[in-house]
Amino acid sequence: MMAPNYRRILLLLLCGLLLPVAARAAGLAAKASFKGTNEIVLSLANPADAKGLGDPANYRVSEEQNPDISLPVAQALVSADRSTVTLSFKGPLNTRLTHLVTLHQRATNKGQAPETFRVSKSYWGYLLSILVSALLINNFVFTKYLGLCVFFGTSKRKATAKGMGITFTIVMVVSAIMSWFFYQYILKPYQLGFLQVVIFIGLVSLTVQAVDTVLRKVNPTLFKAFGVYLVLVIANCVIIAVPLMLADNEYNFLESLMLALGAGGGFLLALYLMSSARERMELANIPPTFKGVPIAFIVAGQFALAFLGFSGLKLF
Amino acid sequence: MKDILTIIFRLTVACLLAGAIMGGAFVLTNQAKRHNAELNERQVMLSLLGYASVKSAPASLKLYPIYRYLITAKGGEEIGYLLPGEAGEAGMTLVILDLDGKFVGQRPVTLSPEAAKEETKRAAAIPAALGGDAKARYADQTIVVTEGGQRLAYLLPGRFPGFKTFITAMLALNQDFSIRGLEIMESEEDPGLGGEIVQKYFKNQFKAKTLEAMRKIGVVKTPLPDEYRRALEADGGTGSGGLSAEQVAKIEAEYSGKDIYALTGATISSRSVTEGVRAMVQKFVYRLGLLDQALKEQKIAVPF
Amino acid sequence: MATDKTSLQLVTNGILNENPIFRLVLSMCPAVGISTTVMNGFMLGVAVLFVQVFSSCTISLFKNVIHPRIRIPTYTLTIATWVTVIDMVLAAYMPAAYAKMGIFIKLIVAFAIITMRLEMFACKESVTASFWDGVGMGLGFMFGMMSLGLVRELLGQGTILGHDVLGFKPLLFFVLPFAGFFCVGLMMAFFNYIELAYRRAKRA
Known part of the structure; x- marks a missing residue:
């Protein structure tokens, strides 16, 4: 019942991203x-x-x-x-x-x-490389070690993992865009850089609250599926790390969007991989001392080891 | 309704309180932060020059920064070098060269060398000195070190791509452009792998490499010879490994023409640093040659 | 409702029974990310201790004027304020240590452990009790970080606090970033093992 909704959203996002590419390529002569x-x-x-x-x-x-x-x-x-x-x-x-x-x-x-x-x-290649870098090479969970509390908490079931990942990505993108505007047009010109942490966490809370309210009114079914994860989003340090990185690296708007998408997508990917492994693990015979969280950490370590293979990957 | 008003009132008070605390902390710490950062930088510079602490440096030692600017004027792009004026003068001089290094002009800039350390003040003073609608973009700075009026060394702060993100480094060159020392200021390479570039046994390998050697050396993956490693680690500190200063100098001289030994498991990081240092040295030597020539031909007096 | 525990009990509770890292499995990011040396663990521990104690005291001091409907935003604001303060202080007076910890200091603001203690303890108890609870939680976090750092530094580099004790490097593996996951997993299993063995001994 949920599936068509996801697909429509993803398709729309994809179209929005690809449209400017075609328009730009046509204009160049030499x-x-x-x-x-x-x-x-x-x-x-x-x-x-x-x-x-x-x-x-x-x-x-x-x-x-x-x-x-x-x-x-x-x-x-x-x-x-x-x-x-x-x-x-x-x-x-x-x-x-x-x-x-x-x-x-x-x-x-x-x-x-x-x-x-x-x-x-190509600038588009550069943007894509930011996306892929945040998704795989510098995956926030497996190579930057951020967002682990929520990661271990919600990766027990595939369904939970998907719900959390998608909710997170949406909140991430919205709050990162707002943070970018705030940083570039308010904090930087008035030299209020030291208020970064407060402003960014405030914007995240605001986004969560807004998504909560809107979703509740507009689509109660969707809210039932995703509402529970919204609260958890605030406790995830990736959501505050991304705006901080945007500010540090002086990314422009499109680059920021790509980083936010990559971070959210990377989190979704990590959750999905981990939940698949953990569902299988329930059937395995694990020593009692390792049951539960310890074995999850060992498995996450193995994923991190595998993701190390992406490092140094150069695209475009 | 009353509820909402109380909430708004209390939130506002809370925000104001928080703002006051943070603002206060900012005002209190900002000065100290700038001071410490400056002190730290000076410490690094002096230790690269071979002085253990700020106190042990002789009073005759002077550091003169040269700020390089890219100037976009009507006639195309030009390069501007902001130099300190002659000893005793308060102002600074902007020497403008064209892209091929020919002298274009010279403008006095009303800015004391102390104030010139701040980028915002320079950014205000330079366009005023240039006049017209010329725009100046800050590129980098290099520092000429003199002792008793004689040029002793050059310090080049630089930034180049590493394996993951950019590496910020400071390079010291002798007067003959051989490398006097390398210090990695900031890097985000993997700890245990590329992060080892900050270790003495890697960064000291660049020491004593001549300009000629620096032009052509590469990175080899063979293991670091044991005696060389001990010499590198003993260099410029409390000598571990039981080597005297002469022995260290002798072993380092022996390896000075050889390639850089890559770090285990971090060949790309090692190569990035080597390439970065090479580019820094070559660009600096080329630019300094042109600048010196222009200064000599135009008889512009500078303190170095 | 006031707690009847003494200050010592509150502190030990934070370090042992409700250790944030090994028991509550909260604030795992720095435990994996920067626990490569004892010193790193200590520094971040100090920062968390500071934020936890000050936030706990602030909230318990103002608990009667905080409107229940804006509870959570107030907590967030309090934590963010103290994080900003400690961030600026460290950046100014300990630039070297600050550079090593990078983004993690600022990320303390998203640590679930601090908000959780404010919600569960500080908003109900007296200032003194909240202070000791904050100290306990902070020390517990510091203890967790330092013990991880000890294991990783000793096994990875053969040193403790930068002093060479082994004279050789047993397993480079433990310094590498991803080893944090293995290290935390193994240590948790180790604590579980002790607990199981203890229970078995008690039953017999």
Whole structure:
């Protein structure tokens, strides 16, 4: 009975996320991108004279933060159809940083002002990497060791785990967005950074109260299923850790949204995995001293060990 | 209704009380926090230079910071170096170079070296000195250390990506750009694995590496030789392992051209630090060369 | 309703019978996350002790003027205030220790143990009783953190409080972050074992 509701919400969220991607990709005419660690590929909108483009001396490449240090171009290769130029470098580039490529003189018309391309990894890729990082690589439960009280308390049954995880994700996203606005527009400009803890915990309580009231009125069935978990959300330290991290790292709005989604999703994932294991464990013959919480800790340790395998994973 | 009013009243009082307590604590601790942070930084700098404590440093030792700014003006981007004025002068000088390192101009900045330590004050003074609609963006700072008027060393605070998040470090270079010492200020590498970069047996490996060596060394996964490890751990502290200062210097000199030995189980962290240090040294040497040249050609007097 | 327990009983209750970490299984995050050394455990223990004692006293002092309907928000506000204060004090006077504990100091605000003690004890009892209860809970937490730190530091690095006692490093495993889970699990099992053995001996 609950399932169609979940699906609709998830689908809507997904659509909302994917829409801007399509809109953005269409607008670019000429672009530059990294290829491997020591090459930059320029795609040109209107192919020009190959002679000028093939000369490495015509290019000036530097990191955006260090425009005074130019990186020598070893070779500039123009493709046969003159639509792309591949610049290769001797050493590896730091592809995490945005690079600037300036085309000094296009051999065709010398009076033309230098053209500058910005080369960076796709911003959407970066956002996705924040999401995946919070979900797997820096999973809040298994690699940051946060939210454990609620984690051990609600991971006995799969149904409970799912309910808790979804409620948590929703509250997480809403409160993180509010915290972000509060931090960027009130706390930071007026130098009230020391009030972080109070403001963030207040916003979380407010969100919980609001979700509680709205859900009770709008969808009593849903409230019956999820209402009990709402109280537990406040006692979860992930919910306060995420706003604190947003403030520390100076994330922008979209990045904050991704981190909140990743944190919530990561918690859901951890709860689901753990509850599946614990349901099986009930059938197992466990020594009496380990029954209950101790064995749950050992299993969580094994999950943490497994999640360590994700660390160092580099996407995009 | 009356109930709600009481609740609102009491909550307001509670919030005001809490606010007063926190505000009071903030006012009381903020000064101490800034003071301690400054003291700590100075301690780190001096220990990198080879002085055990603030007191043991000679009075003739002077630290002159150079603040680097990216200036966006009409004609494109330029680099501005905010330098302390000549000894005895109160103001500072902003030397502007273009992207290829050619001298563009020089502007006096009305800011005492003491006030220049605060970024907000610099951010207000520099655009005023530049005039027009030029914008200045703070990039980094380096510190020139002199003793008795002679250049002794350079201190470079820096930040580079590690295995997990960014690593903040402070690097000391000798006058010939060989490395004098490395200190890791902040890192969030895994304890027991990448977290070991703060240990002496890792960070002291960078000591005495020359500029030439630093340009080409890499990271090897072979285990750290025992005598080298003992020398590294004995260096700059109470000598454990029973090695005298001469022996330590001799062993370190022996390994100075060799690659960095990676930490067990943390090759990526080790490589990140090596790459980060390499980039810091190379960028600094390049920039200092251009700046020194400009200062010499334009006959700009600086205290270092 | 006033408790008839003496101050000593209240303190030992927090350390043994209702130990927050091993008995109540609350505030597990720092127990797993930063219990790698005895010193870390001690520092966080001091912070929690401070917050618990001050919050307990504050709430029990104002228990008659706190409106029952805004009980929980008032608790949260009180805890958050004291957490902010201790956070600022540590950042100012002990920057090195503060850097090691990172985000966990601020996260004390979400520790279930503190809210629970306020709800179950401080809002009903006198200031003195709440003070001793707070001390007991804080010490219990500190004891749990330090004993975990002791095991992990000794087995992982062969040191206690930074002093080399073993001369070698038995099992690097225990310092690694995820070992916190195993360590807590094993220690809980150990305490269970003692309790079971004790009961069996009593019955026989």
